[in-house]
Amino acid sequence: MKLKSIILCLVLVGYLISCKQNKAEITVDPLPSFNEVASKSKIIEFVSKVVDSTNINYVAPEDRIVCFDNDGTLWAEQPLPSQLYFVFDKVKELSQNNSKYKTESPYKEVVENDLEALLKIDKAKLISMIGEIDSLYHENYNQTVSKWLSTAKHPILKRTYTTTVYQPMLELLDYLRANNFTIYIVSGGGAKFMRAWQPQIYGIEENHIIGSTFKTETIQFEDSIAVVPTSTFDFYDDHLGKVINIEKMIGKKPIMIVGNSDGDLEMMEYASTNNPHPTFMLYLNHTDGKREFLYDEKTPAGRLEEGMEIAKKNSWTLIDMKQDWNTVFVD
Amino acid sequence: MKLKSIILCLVLVGYLISCKQNKAEITVDPLPSFNEVASKSKIIEFVSKVVDSTNINYVAPEDRIVCFDNDGTLWAEQPLPSQLYFVFDKVKELSQNNSKYKTESPYKEVVENDLEALLKIDKAKLISMIGEIDSLYHENYNQTVSKWLSTAKHPILKRTYTTTVYQPMLELLDYLRANNFTIYIVSGGGAKFMRAWQPQIYGIEENHIIGSTFKTETIQFEDSIAVVPTSTFDFYDDHLGKVINIEKMIGKKPIMIVGNSDGDLEMMEYASTNNPHPTFMLYLNHTDGKREFLYDEKTPAGRLEEGMEIAKKNSWTLIDMKQDWNTVFVD
Numbered sequence: 001m002k003l004k005s006i007i008l009c010l011v012l013v014g015y016l017i018s019c020k021q022n023k024a025e026i027t028v029d030p031l032p033s034f035n036e037v038a039s040k041s042k043i044i045e046f047v048s049k050v051v052d053s054t055n056i057n058y059v060a061p062e063d064r065i066v067c068f069d070n071d072g073t074l075w076a077e078q079p080l081p082s083q084l085y086f087v088f089d090k091v092k093e094l095s096q097n098n099s100k101y102k103t104e105s106p107y108k109e110v111v112e113n114d115l116e117a118l119l120k121i122d123k124a125k126l127i128s129m130i131g132e133i134d135s136l137y138h139e140n141y142n143q144t145v146s147k148w149l150s151t152a153k154h155p156i157l158k159r160t161y162t163t164t165v166y167q168p169m170l171e172l173l174d175y176l177r178a179n180n181f182t183i184y185i186v187s188g189g190g191a192k193f194m195r196a197w198q199p200q201i202y203g204i205e206e207n208h209i210i211g212s213t214f215k216t217e218t219i220q221f222e223d224s225i226a227v228v229p230t231s232t233f234d235f236y237d238d239h240l241g242k243v244i245n246i247e248k249m250i251g252k253k254p255i256m257i258v259g260n261s262d263g264d265l266e267m268m269e270y271a272s273t274n275n276p277h278p279t280f281m282l283y284l285n286h287t288d289g290k291r292e293f294l295y296d297e298k299t300p301a302g303r304l305e306e307g308m309e310i311a312k313k314n315s316w317t318l319i320d321m322k323q324d325w326n327t328v329f330v331d
Numbered sequence: 332m333k334l335k336s337i338i339l340c341l342v343l344v345g346y347l348i349s350c351k352q353n354k355a356e357i358t359v360d361p362l363p364s365f366n367e368v369a370s371k372s373k374i375i376e377f378v379s380k381v382v383d384s385t386n387i388n389y390v391a392p393e394d395r396i397v398c399f400d401n402d403g404t405l406w407a408e409q410p411l412p413s414q415l416y417f418v419f420d421k422v423k424e425l426s427q428n429n430s431k432y433k434t435e436s437p438y439k440e441v442v443e444n445d446l447e448a449l450l451k452i453d454k455a456k457l458i459s460m461i462g463e464i465d466s467l468y469h470e471n472y473n474q475t476v477s478k479w480l481s482t483a484k485h486p487i488l489k490r491t492y493t494t495t496v497y498q499p500m501l502e503l504l505d506y507l508r509a510n511n512f513t514i515y516i517v518s519g520g521g522a523k524f525m526r527a528w529q530p531q532i533y534g535i536e537e538n539h540i541i542g543s544t545f546k547t548e549t550i551q552f553e554d555s556i557a558v559v560p561t562s563t564f565d566f567y568d569d570h571l572g573k574v575i576n577i578e579k580m581i582g583k584k585p586i587m588i589v590g591n592s593d594g595d596l597e598m599m600e601y602a603s604t605n606n607p608h609p610t611f612m613l614y615l616n617h618t619d620g621k622r623e624f625l626y627d628e629k630t631p632a633g634r635l636e637e638g639m640e641i642a643k644k645n646s647w648t649l650i651d652m653k654q655d656w657n658t659v660f661v662d
Contacts, residue, residue, distance in 0.1 A: 062536050065538075182538070199393075205393050205582075205583075206581065206582025206583045207396075207580065207583070213579065220571075220597075223600060223641065223645070224603075224604035224605060225571070225597055225604075227575065227601070240556070243549055243556055243558060244549060247547060247558045248522075249538065249580055250537065251522070251526050251536075251537030251538055251540065252538070266549075266551075266556055269554060269556050270555070270558070273555035273556075274555060310554065313554075
């Protein structure tokens with residue numbers, strides 16, 4: 001009788017050992033690069049309540065949609081969004097064998113590193129230059145971007161571009177993923193450019209990366225079809241464009257938006273109102289001139305003015321980079 | 332010593348019992364509505380090899396993308412795609428209080444059930460009528476569609492429309508889902524219409540439903556934003572349109588396409604060539620005039636002519652509805 005009990009007990013032990021192996025550790029701090037501040041506790045509070053099936057604010061996994069802006073939200077964007085440095089470097093390369101790039105605007109200004117002149121050039125011309133590079137380097141585009149990312153350095157931060165990604169935001173992505181959120185990038189940057197590196201760096205697949213686009217052309221061969229980009233601009237995924245793309249490509253309202261600028265305001269207003277679920281709007285405020293960039297009214301990209309007003313009015317959550325993050329960049 | 336061995340053995344037994352509980356049953360027939368025919372074994376063979384990490388044809392879960400056409404692939408589409416019957420019923424409703432719908436073309440032909448005249452009307456006019464209904468019923472669109480689906484009957488099959496869904500295809504969706512495929516709908520039907528009912532019926536979320544679209548307008552209120560549909564046509568998601576949308580919204584090549592008509596041919600040609608992964612192209616051939624519809628050269632929707640030629644040339648897999656399915660419709 002005693003032996004039977006021991007045996008049963010041991011079978012139970014074996015079972016429990018196995019069960020324990022199947023459970024993830026849940027006591028680990030999910031956001032170690034955040035100090036113990038309000039933004040961190042608000043994030044954790046929101047996530048905890050929407051995943052708790054006994055909570056009145058529970059949201060089913062299929063509705064746990066979060067959209068992240070990219071430039072200035074997940075990686076640095078000053079003095080110019082990094083995609084432009086990629087384009088500039090390619091224009092400089094092209095100028096070595098083609099005089100057009102040395103003499104014509106806006107290439108000339110790029111080759112001469114004349115940032116001041118560039119900022120005065122018609123935006124449409126700059127955008128068309130981005131499309132031209134996308135189109136010219138189409139065939140080996142992803143490899144071209146990868147190679148550039150592995151060598152080129154950010155002009156001020158003196159780091160490779162993928163190490164200008166914010167470590168606390170990678171932790172936030174992991175935390176949301178672990179809680180079965182579906183994560184989208186919804187950014188003003190080029191969809192083609194972002195899809196070339198974000199799957200590896202953020203763990204977000206191409207189908208969840210929404211960005212600005214150039215028109216494509218299809219070429220039909222005898223038994224295959226190719227889709228090639230043109231340099232004709234198609235859609236700017238910023239401000240209201242983000243709202244339109246969310247409706248078109250996601251088809252329902254996200255419950256959480258993470259952004260850093262006025263360009264993210266419209267999608268926040270859209271997601272936070274008439275939403276059947278609880279929502280969480282999160283702005284990253286660039287307050288750290290020492291470790292990153294202190295944005296002000298002269299900041300060329302990613303200004304947060306109207307958004308800041310609305311955020312305060314609606315009690316949205318703000319991350320104060322200087323105060324809230326003990327680490328800024330990934331290693 | 333002997334006792335120790337017994338104890339160890341029992342711990343092991345406990346562990347194994349627990350392990351077994353964590354494994355899904357894999358001996359159940361995943362496609363019971365398919366007869367034991369070539370199409371069934373080819374489907375299972377393809378899925379088995381791409382999920383087997385020891386197989387040279389292994390495909391990682393993030394690349395297991397499959398696109399399904401909807402009309403005529405997942406549910407019946409004869410004599411007209413079912414979305415049109417929804418639109419017709421709404422036009423008839425509207426005609427009760429607005430004489431425009433009784434006297435003007437193409438509404439008049441709808442109200443008079445004059446199918447022959449309707450088929451002669453300029454396609455753009457018919458499309459614009461679809462957009463008008465989408466736009467008029469915008470506010471309670473999903474409820475309007477749900478209500479219609481729960482009561483309206485297919486004119487020939489005499490079943491509610493959601494019971495014109497093919498049971499073997501639901502099994503295929505479940506089978507692919509269980510094998511970690513990411514499933515998209517890529518259909519000529521309206522995205523808005525499909526998103527109103529497919530999440531419930533197919534278990535496919537809005538963000539994975541790609542269809543034809545009408546332009547949208549955004550309306551800004553003081554602190555919220557609404558996106559409203561217009562009746563201006565935007566994009567026809569058929570033929571090359573499917574390829575363009577796959578590039579834009581999915582961003583990488585699917586490994587499997589399931590369709591039934593020439594409208595699916597381009598996405599099959601696109602996906603099956605220059606793809607780093609093994610691919611599987613599957614056509615449903617409507618051969619069953621008794622249980623469903625026998626398509627021929629007079630079939631108004633979903634003809635399979637050029638596609639059939641290319642399918643044979645490339646040894647793509649064909650489902651012969653009459654021979655291959657022991658059940659056609661869901662209950």
